Amino acid sequence: MFVMSEIEHTLRLPPHLLNRPLNAAIKGELESLFLDKVIDKLGLCVSVYDILSIDGGFIFPGDGASTYTARFRLVMFRPYVGEVISARLKESTKDGLRLSLGFFDDIYVPVPLMPNPYHTEPDPEHKNGTRWVWEYMGENYPIDWADEIRFRVHTVNYPPLPVEQGKDSEQKDSEEKDSRQKDLKPFAPMVITGSLDADGLGPTAWWGKVSKAKPPHLCQRPLDQAGCKSRDVHQWQGPKGESQHANPQDRPSQCFSEKLPHTEIEPALPDDFSPHHLMPYQLAYVYGGEQS
């Protein structure tokens, strides 16, 4: 979840900080520069861990301040793909869940990654809200607001900064309206897609209940009972009857390699990636009348 990153940065030290010790002054500047900010592909900066070296102190001609080059380590929040993290519910709508860690709010659980099979019902406590309910062995397990929710990191995306493009005025107007309707969400520089669709994920209270009924390691989800050994090698019968992605290696969603995942920055997903590229057999649930 938290990783250290080593960074070198050249910064200008304003003269009003010269009365402070150099280390403290530079640390203060670095904190104002990096803290609570997302660095592309590195994650959200949580804290300055330490300063390794400070070089320079050169005053450029015409500048009233000294310029230093500092090497330092930052504590970054960068979960690796496959990590299990506990979070709290922030929003629950028909498009899925939004979870929050308190310091990081852009965690989304889209519909295809919900525990399956599920149904939705209007939330009695929140107006316009939706409550997601997992159906298991004829029992209903709702995702409610009280519990801690465990999710597995499915992807971590760093969307590029939106750039306004100059276009013809008429086109622009109509497009602006469209885009306003489409995404009302403010821009988020780092978005985590979480998955709840595996044993042991979801509200922690679920697994207390289930394990009471059965020894936990024997808990089998309905899909597993259909005769497949593991969820990942489950064969989806395509529309023509051919099995697609029978081999786990072919699956686009298998980002979890044998290598230790957090040793590298996750590879970027293809541009045309969408949540619907995920597990094909789940789409069968979505289109099969679950969401009519």
Next chain:
Amino acid sequence: MKILQSNAGVLTNCEVLELLKSRGAGKYPTRVIAAVAPSEFKVYDYLEQTVASKQTIEIIRKFVEDCKKYDLANGEMLNVVNIRPSSAVEIDPIIQDCDSRMGDRIDEFLENVVQVLPPHPSQLESNEDTAEDKEETTDDQ
């Protein structure tokens, strides 16, 4: 800005919490004048709610030493320490191919986790439940 090393080391939740505490983060009302940024306080608040609040570096060292024999990847070990699963079904999503790799040793591993890592106050109740479950299953056999 130049990124020299994107991954210069992995920190457990407990280590981050200790770091923030050493900076002066704590549960007192005078947060405004502390030398800790508001964003750091948010992280502190989150970590204080997790099991990391009860862990110490020594406990984690001991746990990692004890669990070397299970041949887990570092990431999995880190995740187990951060989450502290209290039942086998909670371990399942953390460890890849849990069934084939752990097999029957999962109960032994779970016992290790439960004994070495201190529980969260809210987990105490559920622990008793799982203990009861175990007794029941042994009775059945």
